[in-house]
Amino acid sequence: MSDKAIACRCEDVSVRDIEDAVERGYRDLESVKRYTGFGTGVCQGKQCVAVCAKVIADAGGEITAPMTPRQPFHPVAFHLLPQLPRDGLSSSVPEPSHSPKRPAHCTASKADAVIVGGGIMGMATAYEMAQLGFKNMIVVEKGYLCSGASGRNGGGVRAQWSSEENISLMKESIALCRDFASTMRINVWFRQGGYLFLARESAGAETLAESVKLQNAHGVRTEMVSPKRAQDIVPVLNPSRLVAASYNPDDGVVFPWPFVWGYARACQERGVEVRSHCEVSDIETTAGAVSAVLTNQGRIETPLVINAAGAWSPEIAKFVDVELPTHPHRHEICSSEPLKPFLKPLVADLSTGLYFSQSMRGEIVGGIANPNVPGGINQQSSLDFLSLYASELTATAPRLGGIRVLRQWAGCYDISPDANPVIGPVEALKGFILMNGFMGHGFMVAPKMARIMARYLVKGEVHPLFEKWSLSRFAEGRLLQESMILG
């Protein structure tokens, strides 16, 4: 009980909290939900969505639709789900059709750079460019901030990879994550509980051990551990399913949303314009160079376009007749009721693509690979996922069968044919820069990748990765490898 005007009882969100969010520029319902946390508790917004919508509208925000409903309607325990039929059925929640009106200050029609995609990659790049003194940039995001994969991922950050590029990049990203809260002045709830990769047969253990050697060579303190030791680290594990595991205590998890907001706010403080609900409809070129970006909020003249559109990147590249080899792949994930902390690391199994960790709020957040998903951009939730995830989760950690799932959702990976990114300029078109193909780990690589890209675009420093991860490698047949992809 309190004397506050409570709007959401599950998460203790008051009218004042909502008004504060609207004042900070979170003007649509999905953004305010994420910023304040209303509707994310046990009732999932059933009791508060209309109340909060009214408060948002009264405070000057805009209400076009309620938040996307997530299954299940009531929490349900994982052990009731493995036997669900797996026949490819998904929900068909409509994508939001109309976007809120723009505040009047978004009027610029000229920019030195336009960054397409307000996810972590685009936002971090804009921030790093601004840090180096680059001015007059616009970030365009077709939805609300965090509406794409940057707001839908599990927040894992790890240095356990099988290629030296990824190991060294992620190592630096982890360091950036550690200081993010104090440098960017926003809590991202970074927690270094480690990553525990499980191997269920000797072949898998050998692959892990090889990667561990490479990681050690790069100063990452990963070690191979026995099933017994794995169970000491994660007591809920079923040891009979393991032959070995690899463990790096320095890996961790963050809460993805404030990461994006932190960059966005820092961008705005440095004069970068961030336009949400701004969708690109075409890109104009003149004499072999990019000249303007057309959007639903008008035309922006610019000599430089950075494609950081995640799973939507191939669509953006098509506007300038660049064929990207990447394609979207739906990845599903879910979150449980909040529990007292009992799980230290993120647990992952490369053979099934299962992973789960415990968030700062106490929820078990996890997902699993599913090759049988509809093609193209698709962010719908399926029965198959509940069945697949629950069945692997309860086999790997049987006691988790008794906890209940609160919500399931989906996002899209930007899949690259050789599991490695596609970055840098493209031949034959000046001013079009790629930051694509980051699979499911764009979030964790972004802090470091953005620095590399900013130094290239602002200072002209060419990092060796531009050669290695170039678009032309596909035409030249120089394909790369990465075996530690989850999902």
Add this chain to the structure above:
Amino acid sequence: MRVDGIQSVPTCAVRVREGMVCETQNVVGSADADLLSVTDWFFKDGLDHHHMFTRFGPINRIMQKVARRIAGVGTLPDVIPEVAEVAVQHVDVVVIGAGRSGLRLASLVAEKGPRVLVIDERDGPRRTAKRELVRARAAGVDVRFGLSALGVYERSILGYDGRRCCVLRAKSIVFATGTHEHVPAIRGVDHPGVVTASAAERLLEEGFSPGKNVLVAYRELEDARVICERLAANKVRVGVEAASDLVRIRGGSHVESVEHASGQTTETDCVVFAGFESGVYELAVQVGASTRFSDDGFWVQTDSVGRIVPGPMYAVGSCAQSRRTATDARVECVADSLLGELT
């Protein structure tokens, strides 16, 4: 609270049973001496969890450790549960919601032949739908209470009866999901003794009175009529007022008084909010329905015959229209269209 081992249960909506085990979770102090309210005192402008303690790295890390300790209200269950079986059932039409509109629609359709299953998450029929229930069962409709729809995936419904899941495969789905009621966000609205009109009605149905001196606060006067009659019939003292006149609810472990915009206070031990509702849109939206925001609520959009998307998917009753405007004529029109589409 934890009820019979299931955690985070909003117990205000759970019927008490002999032998039920109820335990508190994450409580510091009691209802009268809520020690967590200290945080409200320390953080008078609200706890800004995004930006608090971000000035210095080391202090931030300590804060995060503390936050993790107090996070999470549940605990990991001790027992390892068995993986449960899932039954799959095929029917022609599933109606979600056994209120008046849902049951009436089910009767009209079943009387023409199709196999109709009505599911409802409540454990028994509503007072206002008892006659429709008799008619539906007479028409051969299978009506199952205590079975909730957890999600809709194309034409398959994930059902849950509190013990197991099932999958219901239908040719046609009708959403008769009714409304969520809520209380407006005014100060002190989280005091025990603040309830919605349907919660008060349900208490009366179960033989309890929500209070001795009840104030009914309405959105529109018409919203207050039914609950006032019901309360009066149960010999409860009732006051009636527009909710927009209230600025604050005062009390300790229970409501004691309300404060008006004029500064006056009125003593009361229970505030019933009437007319604050929003359509249950969640399930219909999962098959593609869109919504509209009006009268401070979200409502499922239908065409003139109740269809929500191309194909035999319909919404009837108050989830689409609000309780006061839902009409019987509309249900007949939906039934005709649905029957036409099934044959």
